[in-house]
Amino acid sequence: MQKTIFTTLLLFITFLSGHAQLPDNLVLNLDFNNDFQDSQNAHTVTATNLTFAQDRFGNAESAVNFPGWCGGNPGHLKIDNAPYLQFTSGFTANFWASVDLSQGMDPSTGTCSANGHHMLFAKGGDGFGGSPNGIYFKYTNLGEHVMGTSPGSSDLYNSVNVPNSADWHMYTYTVTPSEYQFYLDGVLVQSASHTLNFNELNAEDIYLGILGPKSSPALGITDWFPLTGQLDDFLLFNKPLSSSEISSLLTFTNSAPSISRIERINQDVVLSGGRRYLWSNTLHDFSENLIVSSYNPGLNNAQMNPKVYLSKVGKDSLSHSIEVTYQKANPSYSQIDNFRVEKLDNIYVLLFDYPASYDTDSLLIFDSQLTFLSGLSLTNKKIRQSFVWDNKFVIVSESTSPEQTFVQFFDMNLNFLNESIINQKITKVDFNSDEIVLSNNASFFVYNSTSLSFAENSIASDNLFLTKENILLRTDTKIVLKSLNNLASATEVNVNSDSLYIDTDSSHFYILLGSRISKYDSQFQLVTFFDLPTTYDQVGFSGGLFICKNNLGISEGIKYFIFTNNGTLISEQNSDYFENTDLNYALYKLNSGTYLSKIGNSLTHFSESGLVYWTKNITGNDIFIEQDDSFWMLTKGGNRENLLVKINKDTQRCNYPSLNPFSESYCPPSNEILHTLEPRFSGTFSSYSYAAPPLSSLIKNYLNLGISFAWKKDGQVYSNEYFGEFSGNGNYSLVTLQGDCAVESPQKPIAYSNSKNPVSPSLTASKEFICDGESVTLTAICEGGSFNSWIDDPMYQLSYERNETLSSTTSYSAYCRTEYSRLDEISYGGQTVNKAICVSDNSNVTIEVLQRSATLNLTEALSESKNYHSGKIISSQKLSGLNSQVNYLSAKSVSLMPGFEAGNNIHFLSSIYTGCQN
Numbered sequence: 001m002q003k004t005i006f007t008t009l010l011l012f013i014t015f016l017s018g019h020a021q022l023p024d025n026l027v028l029n030l031d032f033n034n035d036f037q038d039s040q041n042a043h044t045v046t047a048t049n050l051t052f053a054q055d056r057f058g059n060a061e062s063a064v065n066f067p068g069w070c071g072g073n074p075g076h077l078k079i080d081n082a083p084y085l086q087f088t089s090g091f092t093a094n095f096w097a098s099v100d101l102s103q104g105m106d107p108s109t110g111t112c113s114a115n116g117h118h119m120l121f122a123k124g125g126d127g128f129g130g131s132p133n134g135i136y137f138k139y140t141n142l143g144e145h146v147m148g149t150s151p152g153s154s155d156l157y158n159s160v161n162v163p164n165s166a167d168w169h170m171y172t173y174t175v176t177p178s179e180y181q182f183y184l185d186g187v188l189v190q191s192a193s194h195t196l197n198f199n200e201l202n203a204e205d206i207y208l209g210i211l212g213p214k215s216s217p218a219l220g221i222t223d224w225f226p227l228t229g230q231l232d233d234f235l236l237f238n239k240p241l242s243s244s245e246i247s248s249l250l251t252f253t254n255s256a257p258s259i260s261r262i263e264r265i266n267q268d269v270v271l272s273g274g275r276r277y278l279w280s281n282t283l284h285d286f287s288e289n290l291i292v293s294s295y296n297p298g299l300n301n302a303q304m305n306p307k308v309y310l311s312k313v314g315k316d317s318l319s320h321s322i323e324v325t326y327q328k329a330n331p332s333y334s335q336i337d338n339f340r341v342e343k344l345d346n347i348y349v350l351l352f353d354y355p356a357s358y359d360t361d362s363l364l365i366f367d368s369q370l371t372f373l374s375g376l377s378l379t380n381k382k383i384r385q386s387f388v389w390d391n392k393f394v395i396v397s398e399s400t401s402p403e404q405t406f407v408q409f410f411d412m413n414l415n416f417l418n419e420s421i422i423n424q425k426i427t428k429v430d431f432n433s434d435e436i437v438l439s440n441n442a443s444f445f446v447y448n449s450t451s452l453s454f455a456e457n458s459i460a461s462d463n464l465f466l467t468k469e470n471i472l473l474r475t476d477t478k479i480v481l482k483s484l485n486n487l488a489s490a491t492e493v494n495v496n497s498d499s500l501y502i503d504t505d506s507s508h509f510y511i512l513l514g515s516r517i518s519k520y521d522s523q524f525q526l527v528t529f530f531d532l533p534t535t536y537d538q539v540g541f542s543g544g545l546f547i548c549k550n551n552l553g554i555s556e557g558i559k560y561f562i563f564t565n566n567g568t569l570i571s572e573q574n575s576d577y578f579e580n581t582d583l584n585y586a587l588y589k590l591n592s593g594t595y596l597s598k599i600g601n602s603l604t605h606f607s608e609s610g611l612v613y614w615t616k617n618i619t620g621n622d623i624f625i626e627q628d629d630s631f632w633m634l635t636k637g638g639n640r641e642n643l644l645v646k647i648n649k650d651t652q653r654c655n656y657p658s659l660n661p662f663s664e665s666y667c668p669p670s671n672e673i674l675h676t677l678e679p680r681f682s683g684t685f686s687s688y689s690y691a692a693p694p695l696s697s698l699i700k701n702y703l704n705l706g707i708s709f710a711w712k713k714d715g716q717v718y719s720n721e722y723f724g725e726f727s728g729n730g731n732y733s734l735v736t737l738q739g740d741c742a743v744e745s746p747q748k749p750i751a752y753s754n755s756k757n758p759v760s761p762s763l764t765a766s767k768e769f770i771c772d773g774e775s776v777t778l779t780a781i782c783e784g785g786s787f788n789s790w791i792d793d794p795m796y797q798l799s800y801e802r803n804e805t806l807s808s809t810t811s812y813s814a815y816c817r818t819e820y821s822r823l824d825e826i827s828y829g830g831q832t833v834n835k836a837i838c839v840s841d842n843s844n845v846t847i848e849v850l851q852r853s854a855t856l857n858l859t860e861a862l863s864e865s866k867n868y869h870s871g872k873i874i875s876s877q878k879l880s881g882l883n884s885q886v887n888y889l890s891a892k893s894v895s896l897m898p899g900f901e902a903g904n905n906i907h908f909l910s911s912i913y914t915g916c917q918n
Contacts, residue, residue: 025574027084028206028236034061034708034720034737036077043082049075050209055232056096056168060742061710061720063096066209068228069105070112076209076223086202090176090240093121093137094249095208098168099229101141110219115141119225120171124204125212126150131224132212133200137173137182138225147173147180147192151200160190166229170250174240181240186247208234308339310350312370313624313632324350324364324372342386344393345412347373351395353383361397365414376414381406385429389436390449392417396429396438405438407447407454420453430466432504435484437471439464444471446487457487465500469507469522474500479511481524491524501541501584503565510565512539517546519565530567534559540583543595545570545608547583560599562587562606570610573599590629598623605650613650660745662732665753667838677724679709679734710735712744726750756838758786758816763843765812769869771891771916772851775805780843782816790814791842809849809869816840850891852916871916879906891916 029040034052036045047064055062066075079085097120104116117140124134127150135149142161149156162184172183177198182190204212209227218224235249308324340351350364361383363376381397384405388394393410405426409417422438422445430437436447438454444464445454459480461473471487473480474497481491501510507522515536518529532539536548548561560573588596590605594613597604604615624632630649666675710717711724712733719725726732729751735744759782766777779801780788788800791813804810817839848869856870858877866885872892876899879886886902888894888910902908 025237025239026235027238028079028234030077030234032062032064032232032234034710036064038079041082041084044080046078046080047075048078049073050077053230055230056098061717061737062742063230063232065230066227068100068103068118069116069226070103070228074210074223074226076207076226079206079208081203081205084238085206085236087175087198087238090174092172092174092237092239092241092246093235094170094172094237094241094246095121095234096168096170096232097227097229098166098231099139099227100166101139101143101228104141104228105221105225107225110221110224116228117141117225118227118229119207119209119211120227120231121173122207122211123201124150125214129218130215132204134204134212135175135196135201136211137171138211145182145189147182149194149196151197156194156196158190158192158194162189168230168232172241172246172249174246176240183243183246186250188243206236308350310341310348310366310370340383340386342388342393344388344414347414349386349393349414351383351386356382359399363395363414384426387431388412389431390433394431394436396426398425407436407438409452418452420447422454422456428464430464432466432468435466437464437466439473444473446471446484455487457482459490463500465502465509467502467504467507467509467522472500472502472509479524483522493524499539501546503541503544505544508565510541517567528566532561533563533567533569534561536561538583540586542584543587543589545587545595547586547597547599549583562597562599564608570608571604571606571612573597573602573604573615575599575602588623588625590625591627592629594629596623596625596631660732660734660748662726662748662750664748665751665756666726667756668752668754674725674727677711677726677732677734679736708737710737712747715747728752756818758818758838758840759783760840760843761788761814761816763812763814763845765845765847767847767915769848769850769889769913769915770806771913772807772849773805774916775803776847778802778804778812778845780814780816782840786816786818786840788814789817789839804847806847806849809847811844811846813842813844815842848889850889850913850916852891873910875900877901879903879908885909889913 026040028038028043030036030038030045032052032055036047036050038045049067051065051067052061053063053065054060064077067073099118099120101116101118103112103114104118105111106113106115107117117138119136119138122134122136124136125131126136126148127133133150135147135151138146138148140146144159145162146157146159148158158180160182170183170185172186174181174183175196177196178193180190180192180194180196181188207213208231210223211225213222214224241249310324339353342349342351346368348366348368348370350366352362352364354361359380359382361378361381363378365373365375367373378395378397380399382399383395383397385396386394391412393412393414395406395408395410397406397408398404399406402423403425405422405424407420407422409419411417424440424443426438426445427440428438430439436454438445439461441462442460443456443458444461445456447454459473461475461480463474465472465474469484471482471484473482477496478492478494479497479500481493483489495511495513497511497513499512501512503509508527509520511518511520515532516529517532517539519527521527532548534548534550537551538549540547540549544565546563546565548563550559550561552559558575560575561569562571562573563569583599586598588598590596594605594607597606602615605613607613622633626632626649628649631647633645633647661678669675709720709724711719711721712735713728713730715731717735724732724734730749731747732750733745733747735742761780761782763778763780766779770776780790781800782788790802804812817837819837850869850871852871854871856868856873858868858873858875867887867889869889869891871890872895873888873890874895874897875888876897878899878901880901880903884905885907886909890910890912892912894910894912896910
């Protein structure tokens with residue numbers, strides 16, 4: 001299967017993607033891209049005896065393979081019943097399948113047969129032999145496609161002959177209480193009327209690849225008619241789709257733009273009591289790069305000076321380092337959250353609006369590498385707005401006593417140029433490339449670049465809008481239009497208006513009254529008008545397009561309509577996400593002339609003609625668009641961390657490297673703990689993994705970004721988990737999968753290497769012989785960089801020495817171990833839970849123990865070496881043999897009695913160990 005920045009945080013939900021817009025009311029979406037996850041409602045899906053296969057586009061591991069009945073190990077999928085799988089008006093099931101009808105299950109005998117049947121989709125069963133009542137769709141080898149039901153024992157059976165070529169086809173079923181329709185490849189093949197009660201259907205689970213199982217086996221079989229073939233892109237809607245909606249599914253594939261970068265911005269902090277404070281991040285757009293500002297109240301005591309963090313982001317790089325102190329104690333969190341960042345020529349300016357109790361705000365100045373340069377205080381001034389205009393940096397501020405507005409101009413190196421003072425309080429600041437206009441409800445003020453002052457025009461209005469050529473002043477009953485070239489003249493039109501919309505790229509403006517939108521030119525001449533194509537609760541104007549929002553109700557969700565400034569409807573979108581998105585900031589126009597819409601819980605790339613390239617279930621609107629139409633998105637990372645995610649442009653979807661996270665060699669595993677391999681992106685910056693600690697968050701599809709992995713050893717896939725494990729020498733590679741993008745890292749030969757192991761320890765004892773019950777000190781010394789462990793007590797690591805009291809001869813072994821950081825090291829709560837550990841060979845020492853009270857009588861002849869240790873030794877032994885050696889060691893005495901004899905080639909040693917008392 002195949003530059004506008006705002007301050008709302010971006011929260012990722014599950015991806016949906018495709019070349020075509022999915023119809024509304026989707027309740028289940030299984031794309032089978034190397035997993036069995038539902039990307040619509042995260043529903044529980046159970047797979048039995050199934051593997052992955054190539055999809056219809058030739059992408060590996062992107063469809064599911066059903067082995068069928070004749071192989072002896074049939075498989076199927078089960079989708080547990082759920083509230084959103086209850087149908088009233090009807091449902092639509094749509095999927096792609098390649099069915100092999102050459103062999104299947106014989107319906108009369110249950111044996112493997114060329115006259116077999118193959119079940120595609122069932123909700124419940126056929127009602128016979130203990131199978132639950134339900135509805136099902138199956139194929140026979142004769143090309144007969146069947147829909148059967150058995151609700152309330154009222155069996156319905158509709159069949160149509162459709163030849164099957166074992167190629168990929170799209171199967172679509174729409175079922176209502178009164179009609180059933182079957183579409184093949186988007187074309188209606190069969191339509192049949194019936195009377196169908198949905199009550200029993202709604203009580204049953206869904207099965208793919210088998211009939212609903214029988215409670216009592218028939219012919220010894222529980223699961224009947226297993227499918228032989230492949231299935232992909234299963235979509236289930238809780239409504240019957242129209243023929244046009246079904247046609248649109250032909251072009252739907254999971255091939256939306258892919259992620260190429262994930263950067264960690266910061267991490268959350270858990271405070272006592274388990275309360276978690278989330279970071280607040282904002283993107284500040286500066287064309288060639290952007291700044292991410294971060295603030296977390298969980299890191300700041302309200303009575304202290306809080307911290308703010310800045311991170312600089314370039315095309316494919318992220319450098320974050322600086323921590324800035326907010327110099328006033330006890331601020332409101334909202335003030336910190338809404339600080340401003342501006343970029344001048346070679347410097348960045350951070351503006352702090354301090355609490356109202358302070359009469360001074362400040363500016364902090366940083367160079368291009370975010371190194372602090374200097375600070376500037378605005379004495380007796382509170383910042384209202386800042387912006388770059390006419391190659392100057394402008395700060396608009398005010399004082400409250402007396403009420404004055406200050407407009408200060410600086411050059412692009414923040415050298416002061418001039419200041420203009422207005423003895424009134426300003427409520428709004430507007431500017432374009434040529435003009436700066438300030439306004440309140442009684443007057444507006446236009447800046448004169450020659451006199452370096454503002455000229456006042458006394459006109460009462462509710463609001464002021466600035467176009468390229470005019471100033472628009474609006475009240476409830478009229479609109480006053482003043483030309484910026486001739487402020488002395490004015491055009492007034494008595495018109496009621498619900499809203500007024502300005503096109504900042506032209507001199508046109510729009511008036512909404514009731515359901516009619518009227519478009520006017522710079523002379524206040526009506527250009528065109530149109531009526532909204534729907535009722536609405538809210539209307540927005542963004543990127544030159546209009547958006548209507550219609551709240552359908554809690555159960556139905558929200559419907560959005562996007563249409564051109566001439567009233568042509570482009571698209572309709574549904575959402576069940578009740579957000580407070582400002583529709584005037586919901587569309588992003590790309591450099592290619594296409595659009596990104598951030599509406600409800602989806603992000604969609606579409607053209608003005610209505611062509612939808614892809615859509616994803618994402619909510620939020622911190623987006624930074626690059627010149628090539630790739631873009632960064634800022635996430636609020638839920639209970640873990642905040643991420644900055646780079647999305648490739650459409651034409652470069654799969655153009656991202658997959659870093660091979662392997663060292664050249666590993667030491668042999670210690671304590672049977674294998675080395676863990678963790679997937680990573682690569683780039684010009686430091687590599688970051690897809691996920692972060694703790695271990696519970698290390699899931700395959702981090703943040704539901706639709707990413708999965710395949711680990712290969714010697715060209716064969718050996719793991720599809722998030723983590724792989726290096727378990728032996730071989731050539732390893734990592735395949736990163738997203739949608740129909742599969743990018744494989746270069747193969748890398750990996751091997752165990754004993755050279756990583758430390759040298760074995762020097763192991764000594766304070767005494768070679770000790771007496772029973774006495775103590776001995778053992779010492780193990782490892783070379784620098786490693787530390788010792790004792791084999792009988794591997795946790796005895798804090799001291800090189802150990803003291804033992806012994807009663808029998810005992811051997812001790814120790815080894816040296818080295819722990820070091822590695823790519824796959826995981827930490828949680830300050831504790832490393834997965835370390836790289838290399839160990840040396842063992843060193844051994846044996847301690848001889850002498851018993852002080854024992855008497856040993858030696859009477860038997862020997863022909864081999866012997867060591868005798870005891871308290872007292874008495875021997876009347878005749879020693880004989882070839883090259884024998886006998887050692888007598890006594891704690892008290894050695895007595896040689898008559899009969900003792902040492903013959904030729906006998907080496908005899910006898911000694912008294914005086915270290916034992918008594």
